[in-house]
Structures are given as C-alpha cells and as structure tokens.
Amino acid sequence: MFDVLFIGSGQGAWNGAIPMSQAGLKVAVIEEGLFGGVCSNRGCNAKITLDKPVELMRNIEQLQGRGFDTVPQINWPDLMAHKHEVIGRLAASNEQKLVKANVQVIKGHATLTAEHTVLVDNTEYTAEKIVLALGQLPHRLDIPGQNYLHDSTDFMALTKMPQRLAIIGAGYVGMEFAAIANAAGSDVTVVLRGHQPLREFYQPYVERLIISLRNRGVKFLYDQTIDSVTEVADGFRLQGANQFALAADYIVDATGRLPHVDDSGLEVLKIATNKNGIEVDDHLQTNVPDIYATGDVVAKSQPKITPVAIFEAQYLAQLFTGQTTQPINYPSIATTVFTSPRISQVGVSPTVAAQSPLQYTVETFDYSEDWFRQVQNEADGSLTLVFDQEHILVGAVEYSNEAVDTINGLLEIIELRLTHEQVQRFIYTFPSLQHSYFRKV
Ligand SMILES: Cc1cc2nc3c(=O)[nH]c(=O)nc-3n(C[C@H](O)[C@H](O)[C@H](O)COP(=O)(O)OP(=O)(O)OC[C@H]3O[C@@H](n4cnc5c(N)ncnc54)[C@H](O)[C@@H]3O)c2cc1C
Numbered sequence: 001m002f003d004v005l006f007i008g009s010g011q012g013a014w015n016g017a018i019p020m021s022q023a024g025l026k027v028a029v030i031e032e033g034l035f036g037g038v039c040s041n042r043g044c045n046a047k048i049t050l051d052k053p054v055e056l057m058r059n060i061e062q063l064q065g066r067g068f069d070t071v072p073q074i075n076w077p078d079l080m081a082h083k084h085e086v087i088g089r090l091a092a093s094n095e096q097k098l099v100k101a102n103v104q105v106i107k108g109h110a111t112l113t114a115e116h117t118v119l120v121d122n123t124e125y126t127a128e129k130i131v132l133a134l135g136q137l138p139h140r141l142d143i144p145g146q147n148y149l150h151d152s153t154d155f156m157a158l159t160k161m162p163q164r165l166a167i168i169g170a171g172y173v174g175m176e177f178a179a180i181a182n183a184a185g186s187d188v189t190v191v192l193r194g195h196q197p198l199r200e201f202y203q204p205y206v207e208r209l210i211i212s213l214r215n216r217g218v219k220f221l222y223d224q225t226i227d228s229v230t231e232v233a234d235g236f237r238l239q240g241a242n243q244f245a246l247a248a249d250y251i252v253d254a255t256g257r258l259p260h261v262d263d264s265g266l267e268v269l270k271i272a273t274n275k276n277g278i279e280v281d282d283h284l285q286t287n288v289p290d291i292y293a294t295g296d297v298v299a300k301s302q303p304k305i306t307p308v309a310i311f312e313a314q315y316l317a318q319l320f321t322g323q324t325t326q327p328i329n330y331p332s333i334a335t336t337v338f339t340s341p342r343i344s345q346v347g348v349s350p351t352v353a354a355q356s357p358l359q360y361t362v363e364t365f366d367y368s369e370d371w372f373r374q375v376q377n378e379a380d381g382s383l384t385l386v387f388d389q390e391h392i393l394v395g396a397v398e399y400s401n402e403a404v405d406t407i408n409g410l411l412e413i414i415e416l417r418l419t420h421e422q423v424q425r426f427i428y429t430f431p432s433l434q435h436s437y438f439r440k441v
C-alpha cells in the first residue's frame with residue numbers, strides 16, 4: 001500500500017510527489033501519456049521554443065536602420081526540428097526525475113474503483129491518499145466538419161506553416177499562436193465569438209496588442225458564430241451565421257480547455273465536479289475523504305497555469321508531511337500572454353482600481369519616454385502601476401517585449417508589501433530593466 005498515489009504526472013503531480021518521497025512517504029505516480037504532462041511536452045515549453053525566434057526577430061526589427069539592415073526570416077521546418085529535439089527528451093527525463101527520487105512510476109490508464117483503490121491494466125493499487133492531477137483536454141467545437149479542426153498539440157507539431165491559418169478563439173492559445181504564425185509568414189485570421197479577446201487581461205493593453213498584430217497583417221473577425229467546416233478544392237471553408245464564410249488551409253480550434261474528469265472513475269465514488277473541474281475545499285480535499293486534487297483539473301478561480309499547479313502540489317507535500325495544517329493560501333499570481341509584445345500582469349488590476357479611486361491610485365509610464373527602451377527603440381510599451389492608500393504597490397501590468405521580467409521583478413515587491421524606502425535599498429546592476437522601473441515604485 002502506498003502512502004500517496006498520484007493519477008497524472010504533470011506539474012500538479014511531480015512537484016508534490018518528489019518532496020513527499022524525499023520526506024519518507026511511499027509515493028507512486030500513474031501516467032497514461034508522456035511524463036511531465038501538458039506543460040513539459042505540449043504546452044509552455046514547446047510554445048516558448050517556437051516563440052524564441054519571434055522574440056528575437058521583433059527585437060531586430062526595432063533596430064532596422066539603427067544597426068541592422070535586414071530582418072531574419074523564420075525557417076519553420078528547422079525551428080520545428082529544434083523544438084522536437086529540445087522537447088522530445090523531456091518526457092524521459094521527467095520520468096527519471098521521479099525514479100531517482102524513489103517515486104514508483106506506473107504506466108497506464110488509472111481508474112478509481114474504491115476510496116483507496118485504483119485499477120491500472122487489471123492491477124489494483126491501494127493508497128492511504130489519492131491525488132487527482134488529471135489536467136485539462138482541448139475543447140472541440142461541436143459542429144459538422146469538427147474532424148477538420150486542429151488543437152494546440154497539432155499546431156505545435158506542424159512541419160510546414162500553412163499559407164492561410166484560421167484560429168477560432170482569442171484566449172491565450174489563440175493569441176499566442178496568431179503572433180507566432182504571423183511572424184512565420186502565415187496569413188492569419190482570428191475568429192472571435194464575442195468582442196473581447198484575452199478577457200482576463202487589462203483591456204487597454206489588449207487593444208494595443210490587437211492594433212500591433214493588425215498592423216502586421218493579422219485579421220480579427222469579431223462576433224462570429226461558426227456553424228460548420230467543409231473541405232473544398234483548395235483547403236477548408238468555415239461557415240457561420242449571417243453568411244459568414246472564410247477560406248483557410250489549416251484551422252486551429254482554440255476555444256479553451258475542459259477539465260479531464262470523465263474517464264478516471266470519479267463517478268464511481270461520486271466525486272463532486274462542476275464545469276470548471278473537481279470541487280475541493282481549502283485543503284484541496286475533494287468531497288471524498290483522502291482523495292485530493294491539484295492543478296488544472298481543480299475547479300478554482302485562480303488561473304489554470306503551471307506555477308499555480310506547482311504551488312498546489314508543493315502545498316500538498318507540506319500538508320501530507322505534517323509541515324502545515326493550514327488551508328492553502330495563494331500568493332500574488334503573475335500571468336502572461338506570450339505574444340510579441342507580451343502582456344504580463346499581477347495583483348490588483350488597474351480596471352478594478354479605477355472603480356475605487358479613494359482606495360487606489362493608478363500611474364502609467366510610457367516607454368517612448370524611457371531612455372533604456374529607446375536603446376532598443378521600443379516605442380510601443382507601457383507599464384501601469386496600482387498603489388494602495390499607504391502608497392504600497394499592489395498591482396502592475398506591462399505591455400512590452402520584456403513584460404515578463406518587469407512583472408516578475410515587481411512580484412516580490414507586491415507580495416512582500418515592500419515600502420518605497422525598502423525598495424530603494426536594492427542596488428541593482430545598472431543599466432538594467434530593474435533600474436528602469438525601481439524608481440517608479
Ligand atoms: C498550448 C499551451 C500552452 C501553455 N502555456 C503555458 C505557459 O506559457 N505558462 C503556463 O504557466 N501555463 C501554460 N499552459 C498551461 C499549463 O500547461 C498547465 O497549467 C499545466 O500543464 C497543468 O498541469 P497539471 O499537472 O494540472 O495537468 P497536465 O499537465 O494536463 O497533466 C495531467 C496528466 O494526467 C494524465 N492523466 C489524466 N487522466 C489520467 C488517468 N486516468 N490515468 C493516467 N494518467 C492520466 C494525462 O495524461 C496528463 O499527462 C499552457 C497550456 C497549453 C495547452
């Protein structure tokens with residue numbers, strides 16, 4: 001009998017399994033696919049590998065006539081081969097990480113059969129505690145011609161960049177892929193059901209991102225309902241209400257991801273779920289004692305991203321090894337859409353702050369006036385900061401190529417509620433990004 005049995009081996013599992021095992025618990029991880037789950041094999045890591053040349057290309061573009069005379073072109077087949085090389089080895093190394101930490105690795109599809117029992121290929125495994133780290137699966141539009149639609153995994157394995165790419169949905173996946181495919185030379189059209197791309201992000205910066213992508217040739221079609229996809233002589237045809245029609249060579253369905261709750265026996269134990277995932281209490285415990293859940297499969301208001309899955313897995317390690325009995329207490333969470341420019345944000349949104357002017361002040365800094373950004377000729381960037389009544393930084397959002405580094409840098413100031421005087425004690429390297437913002441805090 002194991003002390004803890006994880007179903008799923010993604011970020012929401014191994015970041016808990018390893019410290020639990022190192023603390024002396026008998027731990028096993030069951031995985032039916034690639035070890036490391038989505039982020040390692042077909043999510044964050046693959047995406048950032050495909051984005052790297054885009055980021056470099058945009059930086060070089062900004063310096064045309066300022067030290068550079070040409071912009072390099074992306075060689076997609078070479079880039080894809082590089083992605084396969086970098087990402088292809090991760091599953092095996094993720095598995096080895098578990099083995100080295102003395103975690104038992106079990107391969108196959110797990111089904112819960114009783115409160116402490118899981119079945120994998122006719123073998124029963126029992127455990128004191130079971131952790132469901134099942135992740136999410138791509139949502140697929142339920143329309144005729146559904147089989148012609150592709151998901152994020154398909155896109156990130158494309159050997160040839162399609163000439164005409166249609167993307168349905170303008171969330172994280174839709175926008176990031178639009179930026180990459182556009183830089184790689186594809187004629188990209190993003191089709192939106194509503195009128196608000198990247199709903200969770202600060203909208204004035206989303207609007208600037210849309211303008212920037214439009215200027216590069218990406219088309220955005222708002223308020224469209226796709227009814228069907230058909231194969232035609234030279235590709236595919238999307239059709240929708242009010243005579244909407246669009247021709248494309250390849251279509252990505254980026255309409256979101258759904259919690260993976262339907263094939264692991266949750267119903268046998270009547271584990272409570274809703275459309276957002278598995279319901280848990282403030283200790284990540286499901287309605288069934290000794291069964292817990294972490295990561296994307298959890299029904300939660302926090303963003304379904306890797307660092308949150310890691311935080312939850314590490315919390316369970318502390319809980320199960322007796323280091324804490326406290327409820328999970330999420331810190332400030334930075335989120336980023338990896339377009340170019342990027343939008344990165346953390347803490348109180350300027351939109352929320354603007355609704356309570358007595359409680360918050362909001363300040364915006366335009367990078368066209370910042371000498372450090374002028375060095376790289378980055379004119380289209382801004383940082384917005386939110387301060388509370390004590391003038392402590394409580395929120396920040398940046399639209400720029402370096403937004404991730406700025407927001408990660410400001411994260412500790414926000415989380416630790418550092419005062420202006422405390423921040424002034426940091427002696428950063430000069431010149432550096434930190435120097436371009438620390439005086440503003
Ligand atoms: C295209 C894309 C890009 C992304 N980019 C980013 C990013 O840049 N930054 C970021 O923070 N997040 C990003 N994410 C989100 C991130 O990948 C997820 O938040 C993270 O992978 C969640 O980890 P998890 O462990 O909860 O689930 P997963 O990684 O989904 O792992 C779940 C695992 O459980 C296994 N499993 C499920 N059921 C069973 C069963 N019954 N038996 C055995 N095994 C089972 C699955 O095979 C899977 O391997 C991205 C996601 C996508 C799709």
Ligand SMILES: NC(=O)c1ccc[n+]([C@@H]2O[C@H](COP(=O)([O-])OP(=O)(O)OC[C@H]3O[C@@H](n4cnc5c(N)ncnc54)[C@H](O)[C@@H]3O)[C@@H](O)[C@H]2O)c1
Nearest residue numbers: 169170171172173174193254255256257304305336337338
């Ligand atoms: N940078 C990152 O951190 C990152 C990157 C990629 C994915 N992710 C994670 O992966 C998950 C999935 O991302 P995603 O972009 O697929 O989902 P999402 O929820 O961010 O976006 C889905 C989009 O599809 C649209 N949509 C939904 N139903 C539709 C329909 N019937 N017709 C047309 N449009 C429709 C929505 O309005 C939305 O714009 C999220 O949990 C996200 O956190 C994170």
